[in-house]
Amino acid sequence: MGLFTTLIYQPFFNLLVGIYWLLEQVIPGQTDMGIAVILFTIVFRILWLPISFASGRSAKERHEISLKINEIKSHFSQEPLKLQTEMKKLSRSNRRIMIVSSINLVFQLMVMLMLYRIFTTGLEGADFHLIYNWMPPHPEQFNLIFLNKFDLAHPNWTLNWINTGVIFVAELLSGLLSPFPTGRAELMSLFILPLGAFTFFAYMPAGKKLFVITTLLFSIILMLFKLLKVVYYESRSRLRKVAYGLILDKPKEAKT
Numbered sequence: 001m002g003l004f005t006t007l008i009y010q011p012f013f014n015l016l017v018g019i020y021w022l023l024e025q026v027i028p029g030q031t032d033m034g035i036a037v038i039l040f041t042i043v044f045r046i047l048w049l050p051i052s053f054a055s056g057r058s059a060k061e062r063h064e065i066s067l068k069i070n071e072i073k074s075h076f077s078q079e080p081l082k083l084q085t086e087m088k089k090l091s092r093s094n095r096r097i098m099i100v101s102s103i104n105l106v107f108q109l110m111v112m113l114m115l116y117r118i119f120t121t122g123l124e125g126a127d128f129h130l131i132y133n134w135m136p137p138h139p140e141q142f143n144l145i146f147l148n149k150f151d152l153a154h155p156n157w158t159l160n161w162i163n164t165g166v167i168f169v170a171e172l173l174s175g176l177l178s179p180f181p182t183g184r185a186e187l188m189s190l191f192i193l194p195l196g197a198f199t200f201f202a203y204m205p206a207g208k209k210l211f212v213i214t215t216l217l218f219s220i221i222l223m224l225f226k227l228l229k230v231v232y233y234e235s236r237s238r239l240r241k242v243a244y245g246l247i248l249d250k251p252k253e254a255k256t
Contacts, residue, residue, distance in 0.1 A: 009114050010130045013122055016040045021136045033123060034146025037207055041214035051104055119153055119207035144207070152207030159209040164198040166216045173223040177230070 020036040121127065123142050131138060144152045150159060171190050201209055 004110065004113070005130070008110050009117060009127075010132075012040075012044070012114055013118060013127060013130055014132050014135060015043065016118065016123075017131055017138055018135060019043075020142060021138060024139075032143045032146050032148075033152055033207070034150065034210055037146075037152070037210050038214050041211050042218060045215050045218045051107060115208045115211055116205070119205035123207075124153060146206070146210065150206050150210075152210065153205055155203050156206035156209065157202075159206050159213070160198060160201055163201055163209045163213050163216075164194045166213050166220070167197050168194040170216045170220055170223070173220060173227070177223055177226055 016036060019039050020031060020033060023031040023036055023039075117127070122130075123144060125141070128138070146152055150156050168190070171193055175190060201212070
């Protein structure tokens with residue numbers, strides 16, 4: 001926990017406090033921590049992009065590995081020793097994917113712990129001693145009421161419902177953009193994941209929900225850009241085919 005505090009928690013805690021201070025310089029006396037959390041999340045998601053892209057590639061590779069596993073099991077179903085040998089070979093040749101997946105999982109766990117600590121005790125004063133000495137002076141008490149309505153240090157059902165809805169939209173877009181065929185399991189997760197998240201986040205601090213909502217909206221915007229890119233290239237491809245067809249028809253018309 002000492003390494004976690006020094007290397008992960010303290011830098012991001014100071015980043016959030018620093019963003020709050022900057023906002024206070026722009027709109028003195030009217031800053032609330034919710035706005036700082038939104039900006040903090042955007043910065044965090046930009047820093048997280050390399051890991052997100054690596055995870056996307058790993059997901060595709062994991063899907064391909066699962067297909068290979070099924071193929072090996074089908075081919076060597078009557079030869080258990082050969083099956084075990086082939087599975088070991090497949091595992092050795094894909095260690096990088098397992099490492100990337102493990103790193104991503106560890107980072108996500110650290111983020112969860114970091115956010116929980118920030119909004120349960122950190123911003124209420126328990127971790128003020130972790131603010132770097134060279135940081136600008138911070139207030140003795142932060143304004144934790146977002147938009148004069150949501151107390152970020154305590155659970156909030158409105159933000160929980162918004163969080164669930166955003167998760168559903170994100171999963172829906174992810175399914176539409178997925179290169180893999182949509183099966184029964186994917187359709188079930190479209191509803192099970194948001195419901196599970198609703199239960200999981202129900203008694204979490206509202207600040208953590210605001211972070212999740214913002215990070216998912218960031219992902220949704222990226223997915224919408226990706227969707228627009230796909231539509232653009234598909235429409236351009238169709239136009240090329242139509243134009244090519246018209247060019248081929250012109251000589252025929254000339255001959256007639």
